[in-house]
Amino acid sequence: MTPRHFASMLAAAALSLPFFACNDNNIGSSISDTVLAVVTDSSFTVTGRVVENREIPSRTITKMLGVLKADNYGELTSDVVTQFMPTALIDTTGVTVDDIDSCKFVFDIPAGGFTGDSLMPMRTTLYRLNKALPSKITSTFDPTDYYNPADVIGASTYTASALMEPDSIKESFIENALYEFSVDAPVELAKELFTAYKQNPDNFLDPKRFINVFPGIYMENSFGSGRVMNIYNSQFIVFYRRHEKLESGNDTIYDMSQGYMGGTAEVISNNNLRLNVAESVKQMIARGDMIVQSPAGYELQIKFPIQEIIDRLRSGGDKNISVVNDLTFEIPVYAVTNSYGIKPPTYLLMVKTAEKDDFFATNHKTDGKTSFYATYDSSTQSYKFTGMRNFVLDILNNKGGVAEESDKDFTLTPIDLIAETTNTSSSYYYYYYYGSTQSSTEVIGLRPALNKPAIARLDLDNAIVRFVFSTMSER
Numbered sequence: 309m310t311p312r313h314f315a316s317m318l319a320a321a322a323l324s325l326p327f328f329a330c331n332d333n334n335i336g337s338s339i340s341d342t343v344l345a346v347v348t349d350s351s352f353t354v355t356g357r358v359v360e361n362r363e364i365p366s367r368t369i370t371k372m373l374g375v376l377k378a379d380n381y382g383e384l385t386s387d388v389v390t391q392f393m394p395t396a397l398i399d400t401t402g403v404t405v406d407d408i409d410s411c412k413f414v415f416d417i418p419a420g421g422f423t424g425d426s427l428m429p430m431r432t433t434l435y436r437l438n439k440a441l442p443s444k445i446t447s448t449f450d451p452t453d454y455y456n457p458a459d460v461i462g463a464s465t466y467t468a469s470a471l472m473e474p475d476s477i478k479e480s481f482i483e484n485a486l487y488e489f490s491v492d493a494p495v496e497l498a499k500e501l502f503t504a505y506k507q508n509p510d511n512f513l514d515p516k517r518f519i520n521v522f523p524g525i526y527m528e529n530s531f532g533s534g535r536v537m538n539i540y541n542s543q544f545i546v547f548y549r550r551h552e553k554l555e556s557g558n559d560t561i562y563d564m565s566q567g568y569m570g571g572t573a574e575v576i577s578n579n580n581l582r583l584n585v586a587e588s589v590k591q592m593i594a595r596g597d598m599i600v601q602s603p604a605g606y607e608l609q610i611k612f613p614i615q616e617i618i619d620r621l622r623s624g625g626d627k628n629i630s631v632v633n634d635l636t637f638e639i640p641v642y643a644v645t646n647s648y649g650i651k652p653p654t655y656l657l658m659v660k661t662a663e664k665d666d667f668f669a670t671n672h673k674t675d676g677k678t679s680f681y682a683t684y685d686s687s688t689q690s691y692k693f694t695g696m697r698n699f700v701l702d703i704l705n706n707k708g709g710v711a712e713e714s715d716k717d718f719t720l721t722p723i724d725l726i727a728e729t730t731n732t733s734s735s736y737y738y739y740y741y742y743g744s745t746q747s748s749t750e751v752i753g754l755r756p757a758l759n760k761p762a763i764a765r766l767d768l769d770n771a772i773v774r775f776v777f778s779t780m781s782e783r
Contacts, residue, residue, distance in 0.1 A: 342780050342781065343779075343780070343781050344778070344779070344780050345778065345779050345780075345781075346633065346776065346777075346778050347776070347777055347778070347779060348774060348775070348776050349620055349774075349775045349776075350772050350773065350774045350775075352613040352616055352617060352773040352775070353613065353773075354610055354611065354612060354613065354637075354768050354771050354773060355610065355611045355768065356598055356608045356609060356610035356611065356720070356766075356768050357608065357609055358593045358597075358598060358599055358606050358607075358608060359606065359607060359608070359609050360605075360606060361602075361604060361605060361606055361607040361721060361756075362447070362448065362583075362604050362605075363446045363447055363448045363604070364446060364447045364581075364603065364604055364668075364756040364758075365445075365446055365447075365668050365669070365755070365756060366445070366446055366447040366449075366578050366579045366580075366581060366603070366604075366756070366758055367445055367576060367577065367578050368577060368578070368579060368724075368755060368758050369540070369571060369572065369573045369577055370538050370539070370540050370724075370758065370759055371388040371390065371415075371527070371538070371539040371540075371542065371571075371577060371579060372386040372388070372536055372537070372538055372539075372579045372581075372603075372758060372759060372760075373386060373387065373388055373432060373527055373529060373536065373537055373539060374386060374422075374424070374430060374529050374533070374535050374536035374537055375430075375529050375532070375533035375534070375535075375536070376423060376424045376533065376534065376535060376536045376648065376761060377533060377534075378586075378646045378647045378648045378650055378761070379586060379588065379646055379647050380586055380588050380589060380644050380645060380646040380647075380763070381585075381586055381589065381601070381644070381646045381648075381650050381761060381763055382583055382584050382585040382586040382589060382605075383583070383584045383586075384536060384581070384582070384583050384584075384603075384761055385529065385581070385582040385583075386529075386536055386579050386580065386581050386582075386603075387451075387526070387527055387528045387529055387579075387580050388526070388527040388539075388577065388578070388579060388580065389437065389441055389445075389449065389451050389454065389524065389525070389526050389527075389576075389577070389578050389580065390524050390525060390527070390542070390571055390575070390576070390577035390578070391437075391440070391441060391515065391519060391523065391524035391575040391576050391577065392515070392518070392522065392524060392542075392544065392569035392570060392571060392575060393515050393518075393569060393570055393571070393572040393574060393575050394511075394512040394513075394515065394518040394521075394522075394568065394569045395512065395566070395567060395568055395569060395570075396512060396513055397509075397512075398501075398502065398505045398509075398512065398566065398568065399548075399550065399564065399566055400502075400505070400506060401550070402550045402551040402552050402553075403502075403548055403549070403550050403551070403564075405499045405502050405503055407548045407549040407550070407551070408495060408498045408499050408502060408546060408547075408548045409495070409547045409548055409549065410492070410495055410498075410546075410547045411492075411493045411494075411495060411497060411498035411544065411545065411546045411547065411568075412462075412490045412491060412492045412493055412544075412545055413434060413461075413462070413490060413491045413493060413525070413542065413543070413544050413545075414488055414489075414490045414542070414543055414544075414545055415488060415489055415490070415491075415539045415541070415542050416487070416488045416539065416540060416541040416542070417468060417487045417488065417489075417537050417538060417539060417540070418487075418538065418540055419487070421468075421537060421538035421540065421759075422468040422535055422536065422537035422538065422760075423535065423536055423537075423648060423650065423760050423761050424468075424534050424535030424536060424537075424648055425534040425535050426467060426468040426535070427467055427468075428467065428532060428533075428534040428535050429465050429466075429467060429531075429532055430465065430466060430467070430529060430531060430532035430533070430534070430535060431463060431464065431465045431466070431529070431530050431531035431532055432463065432464060432466065432491065432527055432528065432529055432530060433460060433462075433463040433527075433528050433530040434460070434461040434462050434463065434491050434493075434525050434526070434527055434528075435455040435456070435457065435459055435460055435461060435525065435526040435528070436455065436456075436459045436461055436522075436523070436524075436525060436526075437451075437454050437455050437523040437524040437525060437526060438454060438455055438456060438459070438523060439454060439523055440519045440523055441454065441523075441524065441576045441578065443576070445576060445578045446578075447578075447579060447580065447581040447603065447604045447758075448580075448581075449578055449580050450580070451526050451580060454523075454526065455526045461491070461493050461494070461497065461525060462491040462492050462493050462494070463491065463530065464489060464490065464491040464492070465531070466489035467489075468487065468535060468537050493544070498546040498548075498568070501521065501522065501546075501568050501569075502546070504521045515574060515575050518569070522569070524576075536760070536761065538759050538760070541570070541571065542570060542571040543567045543569065543570035543571070544567065544568050544569045544570070545565055545566070545567050545568070546565065546566055546567075546568050547563070547564070547565045548564055548565070548566070549561050549562065549563060549564065550562045550564050579603070579758055581603055581604040581758075583601075583603070583604050583605055585601070585605065585606075589601065589644070589763070592644075592765070593606070597765050598765060598766040598767070598768050599644075599763065599764070599765055599766075600652075600653060600656070600720065600721070600722055600762075600763070600764055600766060601722075601762065601763045601764075602653055602721075602722035602756070602757035602758075602761070602762045602763075603722075603756065603757050603758050603759075603761070605763070607719055607720060607721035607722070608719065608720040608721075608766060608768075609661055609717065609718070609719050609720075610717075610718050610719075610720060610768065611716050611717065611718075612637075612716055612717075612718050612773075613716075613773060614699065614700070614703065614711045614715055614716055615710075615711040615715075615716065617635065617700060617773070617775050618700065618703060618704065618709050618711065620775065621700070621704075621775075621777055622709065624779055624781055628779050628780070628781045629779065629780045629781075630777050630778065630779045631777060631778045631779075632697050632700050632701055632704075632777050633697070633776040633777050633778055634696075634697055634774075634775075634776040635696035635697050635699065635700055635773075635774070635775050635776070636692060636693060636694050636696060636772075636773075636774045637658070637680075637692070637693040637696065637771065637772070637773050637774075638690050638691070638692040638693070638771065638772045638774070639690060639691045639692075639720075639766050639767065639768065639771045640689060640690050640766070640767040640770050640771065641684065641689050641690055641691060641764050641765070641766060641767070642689070642764065642765040642766075642767060643689075643764060643765075644763045644764060644765060646763070648761075650761045650762060650763055651684075651762060651764075652684050652762060652763070652764030653684065653722035653723070653757055653762040653764060654683065654684055654724075654757075654762070655681055655682070655683055655684070655722065655723045655724065655725055655754075655757070656681065656682050656684070656691045656720055656721070656722060656723065657674070657679065657680075657681045657719075657720070657721050657722075657723040657754060658679065658680045658681070658682070658693050658718050658719070658720055659674075659678065659679040659680075659718065659719055659721070660678045660679070660714060660715070660717065660718055660719075661714075661717040661718060661719045662714045662717065663678055663679070664719050664721070667679060667754075668754075668755065668756060672753065672754065673751065673752070673753060673754065674754070675698075676695050676696065676697075676698045676699065677698050677699050677702045678699075680693045680694075680695065680696060680699075681693075681723060681725075681754065682694075684764075691766075700775075703715060720766070721756065721757075722756070722757035722762055723754045723755060723756060723757050724754070724755050724756070724757050724758060724759050725751050725753075725754060726751070726752055726753040726754065726755055727750060727751050727752065
């Protein structure tokens with residue numbers, strides 16, 4: 309009897325006879341001389357070890373800026389280098405370079421997009437880059453050779469709260485769930501860009517050409533500590549006057565503003581991360597605790613019992629016909645108490661260790677065969693990887709049921725989801741900050757966790773690998 313006939317017989321049996329699941333016991337109903345059974349086996353074990361994850365691809369539209377020091381975590385510092393996407397059309401009608409009045413960089417922070425003290429005053433200083441950023445860039449990037457410390461664009465002191473802002477700012481913060489801070493820039497920068505556009509507008513059509521006009525900025529946390537915050541949108545705004553001649557012959561002047569450039573997913577933006585791990589965390593690892601920490605902290609390399617699972621499936625011998633129903637992997641999680649309430653990573657990726665680098669390099673989605681992701685469930689305090697059935701089937705169908713070593717070696721690493729929201733007029737990218745979802749979004753990729761500090765202890769000793777399969781055998 310073929311597996312297809314077996315599946316049909318199982319479906320027919322389900323219509324007329326009770327069907328039971330059990331732990332490693334064959335319970336079924338007879339059809340002629342056959343016995344149908346559903347078997348659930350949770351006897352498998354997973355082992356692992358903690359490894360450093362210091363150098364990660366940190367190119368992201370979400371910029372993390374600041375310094376945070378927390379017990380049972382460590383000290384995290386993040387500064388930013390970023391290029392910009394130019395506007396394709398700068399307003400020049402009735403405008404001269406002398407009509408440009410002022411300019412500034414504006415940075416948006418979503419509500420909840422920070423870790424630490426929201427009221428702590430901190431200061432950022434912006435420097436102009438002097439050359440293009442490398443296309444291959446990671447969290448260990450050193451911007452020293454890419455800017456001149458004397459080439460300061462501007463500086464600003466900021467918080468992560470609208471508490472001390474005017475009422476209009478508070479109302480906007482509440483309405484849009486955003487807070488923004490700005491850095492005033494020299495008017496000469498706006499005039500330089502305006503003149504460059506007038507001379508060759510084509511340089512503003514392509515970000516690669518625009519690099520020769522303006523390579524980008526380096527954002528440094530120049531004062532204060534106690535908070536790291538997420539900047540999900542950045543733009544350079546120019547304020548100017550436009551002259552318009554009316555039919556009456558009078559000259560009318562309008563006060564105008566325009567964004568000359570902004571941060572987008574298409575240009576390079578990188579978080580330069582430095583994490584000094586707390587000694588207490590190192591001691592946890594030394595005594596055997598399975599710690600995951602982000603960003604640029606620790607991940608786990610595990611041995612997954614895929615061969616034992618396949619052997620269990622085949623344990624009935626040649627007279628049995630077996631069908632894989634389901635495979636799940638659930639890991640208990642323990643929060644690590646710390647001074648800023650830093651939580652476990654929101655998302656955890658399980659990917660074949662040999663394929664991890666390629667996975668992130670190509671902005672993969674999980675495929676259910678070599679990669680999976682799980683969301684932290686605060687109610688059960690666990691990660692549960694589901695939809696792993698195709699992992700088993702792939703080895704059965706393509707490798708004769710014999711798993712290679714690379715099929716057993718997986719890495720568990722914190723990640724962020726990259727989502728895209730599309731509406732009738734535009735689409736934009738953003739990163740999940742704290743696990744919130746919207747029905748209009750689609751996950752388009754995964755990245756190493758960069759948006760906020762996270763730490764947790766995974767309990768592999770009590771992890772549950774649950775394998776469910778159906779069998780049909782002769783009496």
